[in-house]
Amino acid sequence: MSTLRTVKTFIHQRLAVAVDEIFGLLETTISNYEEELDRQRRLLEDDRYATCCEIFINHDIKKITFQNGLPSSVEDMIKVFKQALSITTDTGLQYKDANFDDFFTLTSTSDLKDKDTLKVVHKPHKSEVNFLPPHPAGETDSSLESLRLEQVAVSRTKDNTHTINDMMSGTYSCRRREVVGQSMQVAELKERWPALFDPVQINDEFRRCNTVPLESTFISQLDRYTPKLLELFNSKRGAVGQRMKIVLVELIKDPDVVKKRDMTLRCLIEYMGESVQELISDYSRTPEDKVHEDLKAQSMRIYICQQPVAVGIIIDGTPVLTGLDNVPRACCLLLGLTCSLNLDYPPKLAETFKVFQRQRLQLKPTSKYISLKNKLLSRAEQGHSSHQTRGLRRVSGFCGVLSV
Structure with a gap:
C-alpha cells in the first residue's frame, strides 16, 4: 500500500512540474507573439509616413526613402538629395506626371506620392547664356x-x-x-x-x-599664372608640400612648357586638398585597350600611357576622347565636356573644377578658393612697388587661377 502511495505522489509531483513547464512555455510564446505584433504595428505606423522615390541623376538611377515622410518644401528636399547623392552644383527637381507621361518642374512636395519618379536637373550657370535655348525659327x-x-x-x-x-x-x-x-x-x-x-x-x-573660347583661354591663363603658382607650391610645407615637391622635381629633369603645365595642374589639385589619382591615371608599357578595360568602373578619368604615349578621357567607363597630345589639353577638354554633357563635377574633385571655372561662372567663392587667392595676392604685394597696383589688379582679376 505504501508503494502505491509513493508512486501516486511521484506522478503528482511530475505532473505538477510538467504543468509549470507547459504554462512557462505558453507564457513565453504569448510574450513573443505580443512583441512581434507590436513590431508589426510599429512598421505599419512607419510605412504610413515613409515615402520612396526613384531618382534620375545624370545617367544613374537611385532610390531614396524618406522614413518620416517627405520634406515640407522643395528646397529642403534638394538639400537632402545634394547630401545623399554628393551633388556639388546648383540643382532643381522635376517629377514625372503619370497623366502626361512627362517631367514637370517640382514646385511643391505635396505634388508627390509614394514611388514617384524624380529627376535632378542642373540649373544653368550665370555665364551659360545659351544653356537651354529654343529651336531656331521654323524648326521643329x-x-x-x-x-x-x-x-x-x-x-x-x-x-x-x-x-x-x-x-x-x-x-x-x-x-x-x-x-x-x-x-x-x-x-x-x-x-x-x-x-x-x-x-x-x-x-x-x-x-x-x-560665348567664351575654351582651349585658348584655359592655356593662356594657365601660362600666365604658372610662375606665381610654382612659387606658392614650392613654399608649401607639410605632407602636401612634400608630395608637390616630388612632382616639381620632374621640371628639373624636363623644363618643357607642356611639362610645366602638366606639373602645375597636378600640384594645383594637391594644393586644393584633393588627389591627383582621382583625376589622372598614369600607365607605363600598358596597351591602350587594356587601360580602357581597367578604367571601366570610373565615372571620370584622364589617362596617360607611356611607351608608346597615349592620352585620353574616360567618362562613365566609356572612352570618349583618345589620341590627345598631353594631360593639360585633356584637362581642358574634360572641362568642356562637363559643360557639353551637363555633368556634375566629381565629388572628390569639386574644389579643383571650381577653381578651373571660378571667374567664368561667378560662383560664391569656397574657403579653399579664397585661401588660394589670398596667397596669390600676398605674393603680388611682395613685388616691386612701382608695379604693385598693377600686379594686384591682375591677380584679383584671376578669380580662380584658370579663368575659363
Whole structure:
C-alpha cells in the first residue's frame, strides 16, 4: 500500500512540474507573439509616413526613402538629395506626371506620392547664356531629328569640318534638350552625337553655351599664372608640400612648357586638398585597350600611357576622347565636356573644377578658393612697388587661377 502511495505522489509531483513547464512555455510564446505584433504595428505606423522615390541623376538611377515622410518644401528636399547623392552644383527637381507621361518642374512636395519618379536637373550657370535655348525659327523636333541623322552620316566622311559645324550649330537646341532634359548614358549620347566628342566640336559647343573660347583661354591663363603658382607650391610645407615637391622635381629633369603645365595642374589639385589619382591615371608599357578595360568602373578619368604615349578621357567607363597630345589639353577638354554633357563635377574633385571655372561662372567663392587667392595676392604685394597696383589688379582679376 505504501508503494502505491509513493508512486501516486511521484506522478503528482511530475505532473505538477510538467504543468509549470507547459504554462512557462505558453507564457513565453504569448510574450513573443505580443512583441512581434507590436513590431508589426510599429512598421505599419512607419510605412504610413515613409515615402520612396526613384531618382534620375545624370545617367544613374537611385532610390531614396524618406522614413518620416517627405520634406515640407522643395528646397529642403534638394538639400537632402545634394547630401545623399554628393551633388556639388546648383540643382532643381522635376517629377514625372503619370497623366502626361512627362517631367514637370517640382514646385511643391505635396505634388508627390509614394514611388514617384524624380529627376535632378542642373540649373544653368550665370555665364551659360545659351544653356537651354529654343529651336531656331521654323524648326521643329522632327526637322531637327532629320538634320541630326544627316549629321551622323556626314560625320563618317572625310573633310567634313565645315559641314559638321553648320549642322551642330543648327541642332544645338535639340541637343541641349536631350543632354539637359533626358537621362542618357554617355555611350548613347556618343552614338547619337558622334561629332560632339571631337575636340573641335567640344570647343565650339563650349562657345555656343558660354560665348567664351575654351582651349585658348584655359592655356593662356594657365601660362600666365604658372610662375606665381610654382612659387606658392614650392613654399608649401607639410605632407602636401612634400608630395608637390616630388612632382616639381620632374621640371628639373624636363623644363618643357607642356611639362610645366602638366606639373602645375597636378600640384594645383594637391594644393586644393584633393588627389591627383582621382583625376589622372598614369600607365607605363600598358596597351591602350587594356587601360580602357581597367578604367571601366570610373565615372571620370584622364589617362596617360607611356611607351608608346597615349592620352585620353574616360567618362562613365566609356572612352570618349583618345589620341590627345598631353594631360593639360585633356584637362581642358574634360572641362568642356562637363559643360557639353551637363555633368556634375566629381565629388572628390569639386574644389579643383571650381577653381578651373571660378571667374567664368561667378560662383560664391569656397574657403579653399579664397585661401588660394589670398596667397596669390600676398605674393603680388611682395613685388616691386612701382608695379604693385598693377600686379594686384591682375591677380584679383584671376578669380580662380584658370579663368575659363
